[in-house]
Amino acid sequence: MQDAYDPRAVEQDAQQFWESRRSFRVVEDKSKPKYYCLSMFPYPSGKLHMGHVRNYTIGDVLTRYYRMRGFNVLQPMGWDAFGLPAENAAMANKVPPAKWTYDNIAYMKKQLRSLGFALDWERELATCRPEYYKWNQWLFTRLFRKGLAYKKTGVVNWDPVDQTVLANEQVIEGRGWRTGAVVEKREIPMYFFRITAYAEELLSALDGLPGWPEQVKLMQKNWIGKSEGVRIGFPYELNGKKETLWVFTTRADTLMGATFMAVAAEHPIAVFASQGNPALRSFIEECKKGGVQEADLAQIEKKGMPTGVFATHPITGEKLPVWVGNYVLMGYGEGAVMGVPAHDERDYAFAQKYRLPIKPVIRHPAGDKVDPPWKPEYAEHGTCINSGKYDGLDFQDAVNAIAGDLAAKSLGEKQVQWRLRDWGVSRQRYWGTPIPIIHCPACGDVPVPDEQLPVALPENLVPDGTGNPLAKLPSFYETKCPQCGKDARRETDTMDTFVDSSWYFARYACPDQARAMVDERAGYWMPVDQYIGGIEHAILHLLYSRFFQRAMRDEGLMPRVAEPFTNLLTQGMVLAESYYSDASGRREWINPADVVVTRDSKGKILSAKTKAGKDVVYDGIGTMSKSKNNGVDPQALIDQYGADTARFYTMFASPPTNTLEWSDESVEGSYRFLRRVWAFALAYTKGHKTTMHDRQARHEIHASLKQANYDMERHQFNTVASACMKILNAVEKAGAQSATANEGLSILIRLLSPITPHLSHHLWRECGFGEDVMAAPWPQPDAAALELDEVEYVVQVNGVKRGTVRVAKTTDKTSLELIVKSLEFVKRHIEDKVIKRFVVVPGKLINIVV
């Protein structure tokens, strides 16, 4: 055994051992319980970032742990390889996205290998490969025939200068990122997946997911947003024609307080009324300015303009003015709302601004009046007032009565409304799965027949920022209609990359299957037993995957599996400090690795300078991002300390679900610990062995092991790492030649092996415990070692700690009371007072209440 710990040599050696044995290759094996451990696959952006290291280390710790516990464990890896950054890189470097992507995959794969993850590389897949995306297309055509994929218009961000659709990310403060032009909303035809057909099941099935964090289930529940309400019709006349303006409301009880109507700018009433009304037309144009992001729309100043149209209140017959409101969204409900200013905050603000009447119809906790400013209680449920025959009814009775009266006039019905919208999957972009539709002038939209799949994406194009290059490539879009054989045009839009990532987990079971999307091997491996990934995916990716699993199930694939992920671990983000320099008048972001910080004694930052001495400004802590240049490159860490230190640090630094604030300094401590383990093992191999046991040390070892096993089960790996440190402390106390060292080292090396597999592999062999630590059984604490004859009680008087006392374990409550009352530090606090209570928590604590 070498005197000094040399991570490079140890890690190469262990990786070769695993490689030569194909240690991580798994096949279906009915004799063992299966465990499918999956980490979210990476986007091949160039190199690994710390979030990847953290994510994949968590997955690898679980993989190796379950493997030692006797499970047949699958841990695969692949590449979420389509997406926007490849097109951006292509524009910047004039290199096709395909080449950029494949180069990145090659480099990142090398990095993953150097970290020693127990991955079955024979199952590797990349979503940009035709043998993968063929099945996106195949499923799309199946859903299309069933009506679960369909075409309608959707709203996008439009850059009027580049004449192109922009992603939300490419809209900076309402302007196109390349042109600086004010972005406009534009309606274009696109394909949608009818996820709303599964809304009820996606919602109710959340209750059957005990292995998911409550917070994620709650977010999904709110996202799906089931609400029960009433669809109400307000008759109006347009050009002498009788029409009905429909709205949806969850507050039908406030119908008698409606004083106006508001419709979206795209609503037919608005469009009609704007003819011959230049002011209204320019207002509608104004509403189209800006992007489509929900967060922006929710914060814009509420503005409106009357259309001159009046709608009839379905109960009172009163004429209500119809306004165009920039806060009404065409995509939600009916694209129109009834304005009840007295009991809705947005309507209240709108009515105040435009001096519309405010009519209170609900008695709220603060009374009957709704004087300004707005108070949240105005929106609370209560008894109806000023509502004619509905006066005195409470919320539910009023809704029922009003819905009943409206139904009699065919102007209303109860309705369940979902916040969830259908999933728009069309992207006007090149680097994605081509949508397998052919547009025929005679036959309409025709899905590409199976024998013509995949619709291959040409890999040699370079986008230029002015729209989709596929739409400029006749050899791609010129085709024949599969039905009538006449000239037709191929769809040039590609699919949202979320489609790729909605089923990759099933494909890992059978990546080599050329004849089907998945085969019976998916039936063996699915569902995923443990899924691990960033909390930022809590809604979209996970919801889309749950939808896809059901769509595939109903297509006869994996018929028994509805939920793709049995257990979910959402890891926290890896954060870093960011700094910029203002010197050039423009913010120049400086990597934290190049910044020297001086702090005061409280740890507050006094000043920050670059290594060259230039002043920089501290911009707080946040996610690592390219735009703020605050990424920490894990490669430097691996090169300097080795993979095991990188792995140990990321596990030890904080519990997996917390955010992790990066600190270079703490890495050193992890490395020091691994060196101490090495040094102790070295001393152990050299010395004479004795049969002597250190009882106290042995107790500490087994108590720590018990804790570690508990924490392993609840995925709190930072305290597993702490337990390893405690065991080393104990075993060092016992001495390298003791029998306790033999037992303790054997436990320690096994306990560490999921976290630091290379070091554990090496030491296990050097200490003579066996050939392969992964084949060893997982350690269990010895009950006898955990037992102690004496227990220490904390003694409190009135809940304040006054001291401790050691007594025999068998002491009963009566004698305990006598012993405690005679203690000097107790007497002092209870003399001449009456003891009201004597609380004993067995084995732990005594509280005397006086």
Add this chain to the structure above:
RNA sequence: GCCGGAAUGGCGGAACUGGUAGACGCAGCGGACUCAAAAUCCGCCGGCCGCAAGGCCAUGAGAGUUCGAUUCUCUCUUCCGGCACCA
């Protein structure tokens, strides 16, 4: 704006079902070893008062329940994630 989460020493964090707040580390300080440095080892390490014994304060802020609250309830503040075309 809406939905979800978090807040504990100088720093990361621990405290299992309400029972010793600060485990285990990092940084810092003092010492040993060394010609010296590195490495390693030993000791101290929340704040205030006190020579000490000991006492008081303290888990973002404010209230409440309890013999006892970091843990449960309510209100608030700040920060983080998501908001449907970033992945």
